[in-house]
Amino acid sequence: MQPPPPVAPKGRHYERLIEQTRTIPAVTCAVAHPCDDASLSGVMDAAEAGMITPILVGPEAKIRAVAEEHGIDLGDVEIVDAAHSHAAAAAAVSLVKAGKAELLMKGSLHTDEIMREVVAREGGLRTERRVSHVFIMDVPSYAEPLFITDAAINIFPDLETKADIIQNAIDLHRGLRLGEPRVAILSAVETVNPKIPGTIDAAALCKMADRGQITGGLLDGPLALDNAVSPEAAAIKNIESPVAGRAQILVVPDLEAGNMLAKNLTFLAGADAAGIVLGARVPIILTSRADSLRTRLASCGVAALFAHHLSAAKPVRS
Structure with a gap:
């Protein structure tokens, strides 16, 4: 019988990817409806780590209330006010389409809400893929x-x-x-x-x-x-x-x-x-409420690295 494979320290692969993000500038990320502790703290942790520069899109009063309740420092982060989750998804996608963000991130809304806006034939982020x-x-x-x-x-x-x-x-x-x-x-x-x-x-x-x-x-x-x-x-x-x-x-x-x-x-x-x-036109970060901090940071790190790669690969217009 073959011996079981060796078990390495948990998270070692993620640590290498997260370490790579320290070699690139923060990537602007539109975050749709970050209106609970898990989604908002995850965004701000990634921002503090220098991976992303977030634009929070959702009901501003609710976002600020969640931040105050859970001791999350929003600093001078930009907030785009949107009345509800559907409006937040649409506004976040619009920011990406306008070139104001290089990443899109799901907050505390259903995946199908944000993906509906992403794949919309009019105003979405479709590509040939x-x-x-x-x-x-x-x-x-x-x-x-x-x-x-x-x-x-x-x-x-x-x-x-x-x-x-x-x-x-x-x-x-x-x-x-x-x-x-x-x-x-x-x-x-x-x-x-x-x-x-x-x-x-x-x-x-x-x-x-x-x-x-x-x-x-x-x-x-x-x-x-x-x-x-x-x-x-x-x-x-x-x-x-x-x-x-x-x-x-x-x-x-x-x-x-x-x-x-x-x-x-x-x-x-x-x-x-x-x-x-x-x-889609940009990488999209889908996190779960059950994700650990390391997993959330890894998702943001992977997306930031790939967005930077895509940006570097774009042909320079003369």
């Missing part, structure tokens, strides 16, 4: 940050959507200076089986990468989870691949599978799960 979510997991027993996608936005992605999901995750991995990622397209098995549609998609996605339709990463699939993250399991199955056993991005077949995988790692393996939405 499908919007998708990535969990950046800090798993104590895994040697590298582990990306899981998509576990929050696309419920039953088709082949074209999966291609965008993968490209978004690859771009993030490279934008965080983590190098060319090894991408495992997950299924229940490691062989192509016409009775399992996800295995057909996996094979097609790998061929799309061969033909340059997906770029910047090494793809393999279908792979079962054990074959993706365990070198021993991959060896037992005689899988020869630069990805098998060493995956850095796990692409799940649907939202339910991804959500269960991320929560399994969180609650049974002691992992932290920072989250970011990609594919």
